[in-house]
Amino acid sequence: MLELQKDIQFLKGVGPKRAELLNKELNIFTAKDLLYHFPFRYIDRTKFYKVSEITEDLPNIQAKGIISNFQTKGGGRKTYLTAEFSDGTASVELIWFKGAKWIKENLTSGKEYIIFGKPARYGRKINIAHPEIDKPEDFNKKISSSLQAVYPSTEKLTKKNVNSKVFRKIIGGIIENLTGKLPETLPAYIVQKYRLLSFHEAILNIHFPENSETLKRALYRLKFEELFYIQLNILKLKFGRRLKYKGFVFSKVGDYFNKFYREKLPFELTNAQKRVIKEIRQDFASGKQANRLLQGDVGSGKTLVALMLMLIAIDNGYQASLMAPTEILAQQHFKTIFDFLEGTGLEIALLTGSTKTAERRILHENLHIGKINILIGTHALIEDTVIFKNLGIVVIDEQHRFGVAQRAKMWNKNIQPPHVIVMTATPIPRTLAMTVYGDLEISVIDELPPGRKPVKTIHSYDGKRLRVFKFIKEQIKAGRQVYIVYPLIYESENFDYKDLEDGLESISRAFPPPEYAVSVLHGRMKPEEKEKSMQLFVKGITQIMIATTVIEVGVDVPNASVMIIESAERFGLSQLHQLRGRVGRGADQSYCILMTSYKLSKEAKTRIQTMVESNDGFKIAEVDMKLRGPGDTEGTRQSGIPFELKLSDLSKDYKILETARNAAESILTDDPELKEDKNQILVRQLKSLILRNKKWGMIS
Ligand code: ADP
Numbered sequence: 001m002l003e004l005q006k007d008i009q010f011l012k013g014v015g016p017k018r019a020e021l022l023n024k025e026l027n028i029f030t031a032k033d034l035l036y037h038f039p040f041r042y043i044d045r046t047k048f049y050k051v052s053e054i055t056e057d058l059p060n061i062q063a064k065g066i067i068s069n070f071q072t073k074g075g076g077r078k079t080y081l082t083a084e085f086s087d088g089t090a091s092v093e094l095i096w097f098k099g100a101k102w103i104k105e106n107l108t109s110g111k112e113y114i115i116f117g118k119p120a121r122y123g124r125k126i127n128i129a130h131p132e133i134d135k136p137e138d139f140n141k142k143i144s145s146s147l148q149a150v151y152p153s154t155e156k157l158t159k160k161n162v163n164s165k166v167f168r169k170i171i172g173g174i175i176e177n178l179t180g181k182l183p184e185t186l187p188a189y190i191v192q193k194y195r196l197l198s199f200h201e202a203i204l205n206i207h208f209p210e211n212s213e214t215l216k217r218a219l220y221r222l223k224f225e226e227l228f229y230i231q232l233n234i235l236k237l238k239f240g241r242r243l244k245y246k247g248f249v250f251s252k253v254g255d256y257f258n259k260f261y262r263e264k265l266p267f268e269l270t271n272a273q274k275r276v277i278k279e280i281r282q283d284f285a286s287g288k289q290a291n292r293l294l295q296g297d298v299g300s301g302k303t304l305v306a307l308m309l310m311l312i313a314i315d316n317g318y319q320a321s322l323m324a325p326t327e328i329l330a331q332q333h334f335k336t337i338f339d340f341l342e343g344t345g346l347e348i349a350l351l352t353g354s355t356k357t358a359e360r361r362i363l364h365e366n367l368h369i370g371k372i373n374i375l376i377g378t379h380a381l382i383e384d385t386v387i388f389k390n391l392g393i394v395v396i397d398e399q400h401r402f403g404v405a406q407r408a409k410m411w412n413k414n415i416q417p418p419h420v421i422v423m424t425a426t427p428i429p430r431t432l433a434m435t436v437y438g439d440l441e442i443s444v445i446d447e448l449p450p451g452r453k454p455v456k457t458i459h460s461y462d463g464k465r466l467r468v469f470k471f472i473k474e475q476i477k478a479g480r481q482v483y484i485v486y487p488l489i490y491e492s493e494n495f496d497y498k499d500l501e502d503g504l505e506s507i508s509r510a511f512p513p514p515e516y517a518v519s520v521l522h523g524r525m526k527p528e529e530k531e532k533s534m535q536l537f538v539k540g541i542t543q544i545m546i547a548t549t550v551i552e553v554g555v556d557v558p559n560a561s562v563m564i565i566e567s568a569e570r571f572g573l574s575q576l577h578q579l580r581g582r583v584g585r586g587a588d589q590s591y592c593i594l595m596t597s598y599k600l601s602k603e604a605k606t607r608i609q610t611m612v613e614s615n616d617g618f619k620i621a622e623v624d625m626k627l628r629g630p631g632d633t634e635g636t637r638q639s640g641i642p643f644e645l646k647l648s649d650l651s652k653d654y655k656i657l658e659t660a661r662n663a664a665e666s667i668l669t670d671d672p673e674l675k676e677d678k679n680q681i682l683v684r685q686l687k688s689l690i691l692r693n694k695k696w697g698m699i700s
């Protein structure tokens, strides 16, 4: 049996130079790594094109014809070789920039060959540079599979001629030298239960597919495995936590909750809010620690749900805490909750990075003796010096800025961990939630409070700014307020985007005092300045708020009805959606105007179009994931995605993910610590995956 750990430099067709290149470029060190270097597409080599059908838009094509008329052209270092390729329907030119000697010695002018390559247009002529060439008699022997693998590569590898053909040769060599089957990587009972191809068959077929049906099954098996281990890893954490910890039982709904519900709550809860509260109350009563993700679109009323959950904790004799990702948002939460709970006698405190030392000392003390009922803050809450008397629930208004590791820190605030509710501001697709937040249960608020008019979104161009100004004036006249958001604070040499400084100047000119007043808010301002500026806008003293994306999260000014986003092409989809969520909070019709330059990339067009067409955060999140891939969506970029997917695509492989998750879940239900013999293969496999993938270790 060929040693799978064998250093690739000793493999046929590799050698020290290529080995070094593969190490550096693709992280490939062993024969096994090569077997895991999967093709990203396949070429159908049963298809032959007529030469007359060849156009420059086609990917690699294959054709049979006569090669003739070799000519050496150019001169000096720029010498190259051309030939004519014709099948009677038309002719194209073949070009070699190097290796002319070999070509001339090995090909015979006037003979028939099969060529394979990428057509390009040069002037009026179609040519194919460096085609693969086979004699017809060799062709049938060589092409054992009609589907030929194409491998991902890098510029450097391509330069050194390490192309798909080379990969096929090297990997084919490894497979030929196998004396037995590749060891299975899933328990036999799982392979059977889900009718999977064996690992051996799957690897063989992904590199050299027998036919398209088997290729499909090979892909399924390998994707299943990829997703399965991610799920097993994250669910193991969840099951482990369940074994290790009990949860506080909040058995009753008491006076604080009831009084708030009857006397303070100014509106009826939406059905979705009611359902979610019910789901979480079941967690509270179960004796298990609640670990839940609360998803809901901007403005769906998550904060209010959080508040009511905290009241239940207080009713049962516990403290509650709410953690926000930014100072502004923490302050906003503090104010909202403070106002809601006025007159209840509950003690609410705010702790952020800018809380003064003296104040902090008193706060710590009061928290420790249980005088504070609700503590709201930023990640300052995580610090070890922050000690609760009996923390019963933590709500993390995550907005994707806290990672799994930080979440875990909040659990350590008690010997017995509090219930944990994570709220995301930007909805994330279900598949992504199941993986990134796979250790959590999920609740969704899929309904907005009644009476909200959907925000009207309009795409406008820089050249039409005057019309937009006119519109702003009308809105202000009607008593409304306006946000104008810029991607940059100052002018930048690197980007041709609008900046706040410049914008402030032109807005001040177009909207002069005393008729108009303008607030400014950006990240470089001191906290006091920010607060002052915000307050002027909240109170309606200023009508226009000029800001960077610092206003992206949480800010709630119901009277603001226009959101203008400058250089909107610069922003990601969920960021645009989040910004738009700042308006549409009151009863008036609200507007979001996306200003862009005339020149837009295809992707930017899709983003703008999606915004114009949809107000649904979940739909927008799906598009975002399709455009950028799961690792790069707004929802995961900051905290990082704790895995890397080689084969699966979370925007398409939902079914496989669900099956894999169910499989992992049922295994852990029977054997939560994976102690049974039949599951030892899982333990080994997980261990080696964690070794290879540092980010996995972060979770468990
Ligand atoms: P989210 O945090 O999900 O973005 P918020 O909790 O900030 O949403 O709620 C947005 C606004 O809607 C707030 O002004 C809040 O008071 C209000 N709100 C929440 N729930 C309801 C409801 N059921 N009916 C009417 N208004 C509501």
Ligand code: MG
Pocket (backbone or CB within 6 Å): 299, 302, 303, 425, 554
């Ligand atoms: Mg909110």
